[in-house]
Amino acid sequence: MKTRYTYVQRTICTLLLFTLIAAVTLGGGTAAQAASLGQSTVYYESDGVLYKVSADGSNTTEVLIDFQGVDLHAAGSYLYYTQTASSTTLLRVPNDGSSDAAETFATDVLSYYTDNGFIYYLDATGTIYRANGNSDASAVTKIADKADTDFPFLLVTKGRAYYNALVNGNTWIVSKTSNGAGAVQRIAAGAVEGRYFTNQAKNELQLMVNTDPYEEFYSTNAVVMYKVNYTTGKATAVNPKAKLDVNAVYSGGWGNNLYVYNKGIVLDSNKDYNYAKGKAFALTTSAKTLQLHNKSVREVSALGTDKVVLIDADKKAYAKTVSGNKVTKSANLNLTNVTYVANQLTNGTSTAAYISGNNGLYSVNTALKVTKLTGDEWDTFHIRDDVAGLFYINAKDQYRLYHVQTGGTGKKVMSDVFLDNILLVTPY
Numbered sequence: 001m002k003t004r005y006t007y008v009q010r011t012i013c014t015l016l017l018f019t020l021i022a023a024v025t026l027g028g029g030t031a032a033q034a035a036s037l038g039q040s041t042v043y044y045e046s047d048g049v050l051y052k053v054s055a056d057g058s059n060t061t062e063v064l065i066d067f068q069g070v071d072l073h074a075a076g077s078y079l080y081y082t083q084t085a086s087s088t089t090l091l092r093v094p095n096d097g098s099s100d101a102a103e104t105f106a107t108d109v110l111s112y113y114t115d116n117g118f119i120y121y122l123d124a125t126g127t128i129y130r131a132n133g134n135s136d137a138s139a140v141t142k143i144a145d146k147a148d149t150d151f152p153f154l155l156v157t158k159g160r161a162y163y164n165a166l167v168n169g170n171t172w173i174v175s176k177t178s179n180g181a182g183a184v185q186r187i188a189a190g191a192v193e194g195r196y197f198t199n200q201a202k203n204e205l206q207l208m209v210n211t212d213p214y215e216e217f218y219s220t221n222a223v224v225m226y227k228v229n230y231t232t233g234k235a236t237a238v239n240p241k242a243k244l245d246v247n248a249v250y251s252g253g254w255g256n257n258l259y260v261y262n263k264g265i266v267l268d269s270n271k272d273y274n275y276a277k278g279k280a281f282a283l284t285t286s287a288k289t290l291q292l293h294n295k296s297v298r299e300v301s302a303l304g305t306d307k308v309v310l311i312d313a314d315k316k317a318y319a320k321t322v323s324g325n326k327v328t329k330s331a332n333l334n335l336t337n338v339t340y341v342a343n344q345l346t347n348g349t350s351t352a353a354y355i356s357g358n359n360g361l362y363s364v365n366t367a368l369k370v371t372k373l374t375g376d377e378w379d380t381f382h383i384r385d386d387v388a389g390l391f392y393i394n395a396k397d398q399y400r401l402y403h404v405q406t407g408g409t410g411k412k413v414m415s416d417v418f419l420d421n422i423l424l425v426t427p428y
Helices: 004-021 246-250
Strands: 041-046 049-054 061-064 070-075 078-082 090-094 103-106 109-115 118-123 128-132 141-144 154-157 160-167 170-177 185-189 198-200 204-210 221-229 235-237 258-263 279-284 289-293 297-303 307-312 317-323 326-332 338-346 349-357 360-365 370-374 378-384 387-394 400-404 421-426
Touching (some): 061 090, 070 109, 070 421, 078 109, 118 154, 128 160, 141 170, 160 185, 185 221, 185 235, 221 246, 246 258, 258 297, 258 307, 297 338, 307 349, 338 378, 360 378, 370 400
Antiparallel strands (some): 041 049, 049 061, 078 090, 090 103, 109 118, 118 128, 128 141, 154 160, 198 204, 204 221, 258 279, 279 289, 297 307, 307 317, 317 326, 349 360, 378 387, 387 400
């Protein structure tokens, strides 16, 4: 039984992890170069008030006094969001505190994304629009239509918009130039069912495509990896004759130019993944398969150019070095009872991984040095590519905002008020 149920669980879990625990470059892509803390901005919520503060702790500003929202994105001088995760009304507010109320930017919105100062959204009619982030709502332009609203995926990167479309009544993952010019470029029959299944590698976009997305009852061999040229949108299938099991893929994640999946994993009586079953394998972009770990993995993240950091079934952390399509080194990071790992890019390279657990937050550098950043007082943390260090809520100091550098130095308080949540970090 499965697949949709567990996919929904993975989607919800991923959303919560990104909004409540960590967010890594959601919407808007990565900055061209690392930003200083003084240039960067943190947005957070406290008792219904939206605040912003420079990432060095200066210039705290009330952005909106009466705020209720999730999935905050920045485009131009505006912040875009919805009131709840299920809301389809896209709201926006100036980021400088000059407005006392949010305005409705669009309705019936199923997905939205920001990139290079533009806001993109897909509505319930299957139409995709874009506008300059500072433009009026009336200035939006249509860039695509016939999107599949059953699978409302939208990603914009390097001048192209990627989405699931209806082609002769069937679901295809396709792309089109982000300004709407030119023809639709077909990638593959099937659907990319969330941004979790995309990897914006240095030279190509990598996708995990479910070729049978309407299957809901059985975990079938249906997932194919595709490599997509950023410039042309043309795609190459990596494993067209050796499709991967859906549950195996949905319980895994991306490493360095490979996708880690749990071969043999099953669902327990609650229809959750039973990580006690199965072993972790990896499919590389060169179509090689290798065993990565002797147990299933709960979480995976890339580190450096050749390493994968993982949390296994026993909630222990390991690092694997992969070279020549094989594991050349395995390191026990000596962390137990940990549950989540995410990496941080600097100028396009994964320079650090952050691991969380009940006992604290930890960083791991490319030399595999583990540093404890804080103990069990952390409540929520948030990271952003090209913004150094980690932001977290300190539950033992009145739930105030803290920042700490990746190496554990420079810990400081950044708010006078308690926080309900850290919503967004931008490199500007």
